[in-house]
Amino acid sequence: MKILTVVGARPQFIKAAAVSNIIRKEHEEILVHTGQHYDENMSKVFFEELQIPKPDYNLGVGSGGHGKQTGKMLIELEEIYEKEKPDLILVYGDTNSTLAGALCGSKLLIPVAHVEAGLRSFNMNMPEEQNRILTDHISKLLFVPTVTAINNLKNEGISEGVHNVGDVMYDAVLHFKSLAVSKTSIIEKLNLKEGSYILTTIHRAENTNDINRLKNIIEALNESGKKIVLPLHPRTRKYMENYSLKFNNNINVIEPVGYLEMISLEMHSEKIVTDSGGVQKEAFFIKKPCVTMRDETEWVETVQNGWNVVVGTDKNKILDSILNFVPNQQQQNIFGDGHAAEKILDIINDDILNIK
Incomplete structure (x- = not known):
């Protein structure tokens, strides 16, 4: 065939x-x-x-x-x-x-x-x-x-x-997780310690193309005071420059990374903050709390299981979840x-x- x-x-x-x-x-x-x-x-x-x-x-x-x-x-x-x-x-x-x-x-x-x-x-x-x-x-x-x-x-x-x-993404995480362990060089390169940082991604057009939504996200990240590692999507970078938006010193902006390095960053993080559907699932698979900066999610099971919270782009909700959100139950096998x-x-x- x-x-x-x-x-x-x-x-x-x-x-x-x-x-x-x-x-x-x-x-x-x-x-x-x-x-x-x-x-x-x-x-x-x-x-x-x-x-x-x-x-x-x-x-x-x-x-x-x-x-x-x-x-x-x-x-x-x-x-x-x-x-x-x-x-x-x-x-x-x-x-x-x-x-x-x-x-x-x-x-x-x-x-x-x-x-x-x-x-x-x-x-x-x-x-x-x-x-x-x-x-x-x-x-x-x-x-x-x-x-x-x-x-x-x-x-x-x-x-x-x-x-x-x-x-199938669960298949991939299970298969490649052991290889991702060998990618600890990015953890060492960025001088990161286990559970000492929030991993963040921002790429969705509804967030990057709207100055108010993107401004709220960036202000929440800046005001959190938490150490944040952010592989910056090219589109996000472009719109930040167009809107004259800047990150504070607590945000460690890095270039986009490959899959294995991303999994390694996820595995060593304290929490994940994202607007990506795939990253929401990866967070669930490796048992990391996830804050989703969207108005809804197609992965409702991660929310129902208590490991994901959907906060939209409300600055106060993002900030509160970065600081305070923790899962409220054990995960179920749903994938x-x-x-x-x-x-x-x-x-x-x-x-x-x-x-x-």
């Missing part, structure tokens, strides 16, 4: 690392990198350290408006699909790369499998929410990470082809058993091979 996988952003590289090696034991995989994340620290390094096979195609799409970016992907992908004639299109998550990969497959009548299906924030202002919903409704196989995701799909009339396999990739392969074999 020939499976064509489309990736384009950091979380998708991590998920592909967990799944591609499993797929390639039995099938041919064509890997397409759209180039949605084109910064070397946010792209190339992930492929190298996670030992993801070199992409067969790199579209080099880069940044741009949603329509322009998605449209360029569709044009390029259509040519590749027609040339390669895959039996299945595999997409991950909720980016423009996800939607373009799925939509192109659907138009050409090639079955689409969506890993991390069924997530909902119920905020249609988010491009990611639009991408999730559209991709789910045109996919043949929907691999969901949680029971909540199954219920979300049922509420939209989707029940066929839905499989709860667990979370599977760490073998999602194997389950995905088994289902693909049963479903796609049986119709060929």
